[in-house]
Amino acid sequence: MIFAHGRGSSRFSPRNRQVAGILQQAGFGTRLFDLLTPEEDQLYENRFHIELIPARLVSATEWLAQPQETRELAFGFLGAGTGAAG
Numbered sequence: 779m780i781f782a783h784g785r786g787s788s789r790f791s792p793r794n795r796q797v798a799g800i801l802q803q804a805g806f807g808t809r810l811f812d813l814l815t816p817e818e819d820q821l822y823e824n825r826f827h828i829e830l831i832p833a834r835l836v837s838a839t840e841w842l843a844q845p846q847e848t849r850e851l852a853f854g855f856l857g858a859g860t861g862a863a864g
Contacts, residue, residue, distance in 0.1 A: 779854045780842070781810045782835055782861030788812050797856070807851065811838045813864070831864035 779801050783794055789810035798808040813834040818824045835855065842848050857864060 779806050779808045779856050780835065780838055781808065782813060782831070782855055782857040782864045783810070783859065794858075801856075806854075807848075809838070809842060813838075813861070826860055828863065831861065835864050 779798075781789070781794055781798065783789075783791065788794075789812050794810055798810060801808050811834070812819075813831055814824055818830075824830065839853055842851075842853065855864075
């Protein structure tokens with residue numbers, strides 16, 4: 779499960795990590811990515827960048843599809859807030 783969290787959140791968010799833990803207990807693999815760099819996140823408009831966020835999700839998915847351990851797995855996405863639009 780690839781997380782696409784909303785603006786102002788991060789892979790370190792206690793809520794995101796709690797949800798990931800629950801999914802892991804249910805047998806899902808999880809990966810939390812920050813879809814913006816810290817510098818990009820400083821520019822408020824980037825948090826709603828309708829082309830950048832989905833492009834980063836595609837890049838994350840392609841990255842996860844490379845290693846032998848994950849390339850045969852099915853991928854799902856969990857979006858929250860502005861991340862859900864991605």
